[in-house]
Amino acid sequence: MSLEARAGTEPKRSGTEAEAIGSRRSMDGKNRKDIKPGMKVEIILKRDQKTGKLTEGVVKEILTNSSFHPHGIKVRLADGQVGRVARIVG
DSSP: OOHHHHHHHOEEEOOOEEEEHHHHHTTTTTTGGGGGGOOOOEEEEGGGTTTTTOOOEEEEEOOOOSSSTTTTOEEEEETSSSEEEEEOOO
């Protein structure tokens, strides 16, 4: 057992590694600042909430006004469908 495991602490990460981990967490669609019109995203439509089925599309409009939403920022896609962002594709 390593010293870190016995002490209950995680080893320190380099700046680059920590930044990469942080950026992966922020691209889950919960932060409004990460989403811009024209971006390709995967959303969960209201009717698909039980199954978690993802619908891919391009953001036309951001509908959530708050900077964060625990279930994902609500957007309208270019084709008119509305749902919460599950993942930012690009």
